[in-house]
Structures are given as structure tokens and as C-alpha cells.
Amino acid sequence: MTITEIYSKFNACTSVCTDTRKLKPDCIYFALKGDNFDGNKFVSTALDGGAKYCVIDDVNAIVNDQCILVEDVLTTLQALATLHREHINIPIIALTGSNGKTTTKELINVVLSTTYKVKATIGNLNNHIGVPLTLLSFTKDLDYGIVEMGANHQKEIEFLCNIAKPDYGLITNFGKAHLEGFGSVQGVIKGKAELYDFIKQNDKTAFINTEDYEQIKQIDNYTNVITFGSNSKNDCTVSFNDANPFVTLTYKDKKIESQLIGSYNFGNIAVAIAIGQYFKVPTKQIKTSIENYQPKNNRSEIIKKGTTQIILDAYNANPTSMLAALKNLKQLNTTSKLLFLGDMFELGAEAEKEHQVIVDFIELNFENNIFLIGKNFQKTTTSSKIKKFKKFEDIKPDFETLQLENATVLIKGSRGMALERILNLF
Template sequence: MKIDEIYNNFKTCTIASTDTRKLQQNCMYFALKGDNFDGNQFVQKAFDGGAKYCIIDNIEYKINDNCILVKDVLSTLQELATFHRKKIGIAIISLTGSNGKTTTKELINTVLKTTYKVKATVGNLNNHIGVPLTLLSFTEDLDFGIVEMGANHLNEIEFLCNIALPDYGLITNFGKAHLEGFGSVEGVVKAKSELYNYIISNKKIAFINTDDNKQIKQIGAYSKIIKFGNGEKNDCIVTFKEAKPYVTLVYNDLQIKSQLIGDYNYGNIAVAVAIGKHFKVSSENIKKGIENYQPDNNRSEIINKGTTQIILDAYNANPTSMLAALKNFKQFDAKNKYLFLGDMFELGTEAAKEHQSIVDFITLNFDENIYIIGNNFYDTNTKSSLHKFRRFEDLKELLKSLQLNNTSVLIKGSRGMALERILDTI
């Protein structure tokens, strides 16, 4: 069956789905394969759960006429998403970067939603499966669709751009993330800049943070850019004021106090302001959108438990974001500080060096109450006052004995470390 015929069937469905555990009535189910599963085997379950059509690539599982047989389910999902994107014709804003993608996406969403009808990537559906599902969730009555793009290897962002066909693009930053896949920081810059390459090749518009020299270098002499930052020569001047602990900035003589901590979040907020300005969102609505956004899902959340203030940043971690969080925490005006840091994943051959570098920074800048967890941190060279544990379970008993009163706590680690479990104990 040709893609336009599949699309005609899709238009009679409510949504695209790949998970029989989370089906909506009258959805179109895509029977994807993985290393340990074959979605074709769940066709009957999909129909029982409310699917109207099932896209399959194994004729053995064609149980009725609403099973649509294709050569490859994944490529069909991706092709259908691009076909749909062209049909609905809404403006697509795409973003990538090493750190802050999801926060930035949500900030842009909250600003634009004050004035327009907008939909954005849900959660972190930002890969070769998530981006097509995001696009297929967009409808022609929207003014904007915001598409987050993630990658851990070269050519992934290029591939996602050719699916989403963005009209506008931005990169939050270039940092030490997914070094195992990219090989080096240079590899990170090259991979993330595939978004700029697409924008330039297709004469689209990029938003450029002029406070970030790497972004200026990567965009080169391309002219269709919207510049934002602290300087007077920007198209959108967004002045950083302070982060004590919440980031405060000034735009159009308005002071905007966000609910985000750390000066590293300035750029994420500033691009949301710049996008709002470019699309003629009023200054008051920009301020309203930024100030109303509250982080969740373990991303730079501030949690108060009695007299203890906890910064929970346990959604993800890499050397760049870890160092930024530590520098920010160092500036906190608190007498008693506790650090709970978990391993940073996907660093490949750089893992030992990068974990040691973080420990060296801690040693120079923090005196006591330092707890590091995970195999990589455990194998570093440390001073005697620093407590280290291979497993979270080894830390758990000690946590019960800690008396955290009038204390500030930083919890940060990669998602796999699940350090939010500390909250249940302290």
C-alpha cells in the first residue's frame, strides 16, 4: 500500500501508537521491532485494546483487512510522519543541544501558548521513533509545532531534520554529553550542528545565542538568523541579572524572575524570550510565560523538607551539566551544604578522566559532606573526607543517620542512578 493510501486511513484514526499498553481508541498501531520484542506479535492485543488499523511487516500476523502490510514498519512510520507534516503545513520549531533541551522546549511552549495554539514534544520523545510520533500528533489547526531532537551518534540530527523539515532551529549548547557515541567534544559539535546545516541548506531561520562563541562559529556567515543575548547589537536583548538561586533577567525594561535555578539556564530562558519577540508575543505575555513555568520530573527542582532545601537534578548528567550545577551550588548562601552525586553515563573511554575531573573540582571547592555513588566515582582518587559508594544500597543505611537541619542539598546524577530515591530517606 502506498503512503498516501496509508495516510487516508491514518486520517480516520485518533493518533499513532507503538505501545499496546498505552493505546487510545481508534488509534493506528505500528508494530515496531526491538532487540527483545516484535510488535507484530501483539496485533491481536492492539485490536482488542482499541486500534483501528495495525501497520505490520510480517504477513504471518495479518489477521484481518485492517492489518496493513508494509516492507518495514519503522521506515513507514517515519515516511508517514513527513507526509503528514507536509500536509498540515504548520510552522515547525526544532531544537537540539547537549543540555537543557527539554527545559528550553517547555519554556518556548509556555511563551508561545500565551498567544498561539501550540503543541510540543511530550516528555523526551526525541529520537527516530519519538520525533515521528510527535509529528503525527500535530494537527492543522496549530500555529506551531515544537520538536525536540536528541542524538548520541553522528548523522542522527540530520536524519531527524529530514523527517521533521523544520522552519526554525536552535541549539541550546555544545557540551560533554554522549561522548561514547560521539567520540569527543568535537564530535558533539559536529553532530549537533547538523541542525544548522539543514537550516542553512534549506534557507530557514536559526536563533543564535551570541553569548556562546561556539554557536557563532558554527553558524558562520549565514544571514537568516535571529541573534539574542546580553549585547546591544542583538535582535533581542535579554540581560542576565542574577541567579540567587532563581534566574532573573531583564527584557524590554521588564524584570522576569523565573523558577529556574543556575545561571546555566539563562540561555534556555533567553531563547524563549527571543522566539516570543520574533513572533510578536507581547512583553507582558513573555514575562507571564517564563514566570509561570515550573520545572518538574527531577530537573532542577527545589524541594523544601522542613529546614532542608534540596536541589533535585537527577534526570540526567554529563560533565558539562555536572560542573555547571556544582559551580552554581558553590554560590549558594548556605552554611551547611551536602553533595550527593551519581555516575555520569555514556562517556566511553573518557569516563575515568571526566569523573576524576569532577572529583578534583569538588576537592578544591567543597570541604565536607560529599557523597559520590557509582562505579566510576568509586574508582576515582579522593581525599579521606569524601564518602564514596559503589551502589546506592550502600549509601542507604548511612542516609538514615544523617541529621539534615538548616541544610542545602544538591542531588545530581544520570537517569540510571535514580538518585531521587534519596528523598525517601533524608
């Protein structure tokens, strides 16, 4: 069956599904395979659960004529997404970066949604499976689609761009994330900048943060850009005011008081403002949408427990974001500060060095109540004021002795550490 014929079947369905536990009536089920699962084994379950068609790549999985046999389910899903993107032909805004992708995506979404019909990547479905699923959820009646792109190796962003074919692109930043796959910070820069390469090769539009030298360097002399930052010469001028604890900015003589912490969120907010301005969203609606946006899903959430203020930033961590969070905590005007930090993953050969860099910064800038959790932090050289625990369960006895009145607590670590569990100890 050709991809065009499969597309006809897709259009007769209500949605796309890859998990039989989340089936919707009359969906099209793609039997994806992984190291520890094979979706072909669940075809009967999918059909019994309401799937209208099942795309499979195992001839033995054929149950009836509702099964569509292809050479490879994943490549079919990706080709279908590209075909769909071409058919609906709506403007696509793509973004990537080392930190802040999801927060930035959500900020852009809330700003544009005040004026237009917009749909964005759900959660962080931003890889070679998530991007096709996002595109297939878009409809031609949308004014804009927002696609988040993640990567941990070079050529991944290039691959995703060739599927999504974005009209607009932005990179939040370049940092020390996924060093194991990219090999080095320069590898990260090269990999993320593949989005700019696509933009330049196809004469599309890039949004450039002029406060970030690396962005200017990577976009080079390309002229189809919209610039933003504090300099009045930018296409969109946004000034950073303060971040104690929440980021405040000035845009068109209006003060915008966000509910996001840390100066590192300035660029994320500023690009959402720049995109709103470019697409002619009224200033009042830009201001209101940003001020009403609240972070969630363990991303820089502010949580109150009695007189204690908790900064829950446990969705993910890398050396760049960890250091930024610590610098932000240091600047906060609060007397009692507690740190619960978990290991940073996917650093490869740089893991030992990067964890020690974090420890050295802590030693110089914080006095006590410092708790490090995980095998990587366990290997670091520290003074006696820092307490290290190999696994999460080991911290409970020490936690029970803490004085948490009028304290500010930072909880940060990679997703696999699941440090949000600390909330249950309060």
C-alpha cells in the same frame, strides 16, 4: 500498500500507538521491533483493545484486513510523519543541544501558548521514533509545532531534520554528552550543528545565542538569524542579573524572576524570550509565562523538606551539566551543603577521566557531606572527606546520621542511577 494509502488510513484514526498498554479507541497501531520485543506479536491485543488498523512487517502477524503489511514498520512510521508534516504545513521550531533541551522546549511552549495554538514534543520523545510520533500528533489548525531532537551519534540530527523539515532552529549548547557515540567534544559539535546545516541549506531561520562563541562559529556567515544576548546590538536584548538561587533577567526594562536555578539556565530562558519577541508575543505575557513556569520531572526541581532545600536534578547528567550544577551550588549563599552525585553514563573511553575531573573540582570547592554513588565514581582517587558507594543501597546507614537542618542538597546523576530515590530517605 503505498504510503499515500496508509496516510489515508491514518487520517481515519484518532491517534498513533506503539504500545498496547496505552491504546486509545480507533488508533492506528505500529508494531515496532527492538532488541527485546516484537510488536508484531501483539497485533491481536491491539485489535481487541480498540485499534482500527495495525501496521506490521511480519506476514505471520496478519489477523484480518485491518492489518497493513509493510516492508519495515519503523521506516513506514518515519515516512508517514514526513508526509503528514508536508500536508499540515505548519511552521516547525526544532531544537537540539547537549543540555537543557527539554526545559528550553517547555519554556518556548509556555511563552508561545499565551498567544498561539501550539503543540510540543511530549516529555523527551526526541529520537528516531519520538520525533515521528510528535509530528503525527500535530494538526493543521496549530499555529506552531515545537520539535525536540536528541542524538548520540553523528548524522542523527540530519536524519531527524529531513523528517521534520523545520522552519526555525536553535541549539541550546555544545557539551560533553554522549561522548561514547560522538567520539569527542568536536564530534558532539559536528553532530549537533547538523541542525544549523539544514537551516542554512534550506534558507530557514536560526536563533543564535551571541554569548556562546561556538554557536557563532558554527552558524558562520549565514545571515538569516535572530540573535539574542546581553549586548544591545542583538535582535533581542536580555540581561542576566542573578542566580541565587533562581535566575533573574531583565528584558525591555522589566525584571523577570524565574523559578529556574543556575546561571546555565540563562540561555534557555533567553531564547524563549527571543522567540516570543520574534513572534510578537506581548512583553507582559512573556514575563508572566516564564515567571510561572516550574521545572518538573527531576529537572532542577527545588523541593523543600522541613528546613532543607533540595535541588533535584536527577533526570540526566554529563560532565558539562554536572560541573555547571556544582558551580551553581558553590555560589549559593547557604552555609550547609550536601552533595549526592551519581555516575555519568555514555562517556566511553573518557569515563574515568571525566569522573576524576568532577572529583578534583569537588575536592577544591567543598568541605564535607560529599557522597558519590556508582562504579565510575568508585574508581576515582579521592581524599577521606569524600564517601564513595558502589550502589545506591549502601548509602542508607550514612544518610541516617546526617544533620539536615537548614541545608542545601544537590542530587544529580544520569537517568540510570535513579537518584530521585534519595528523596524517600528524608
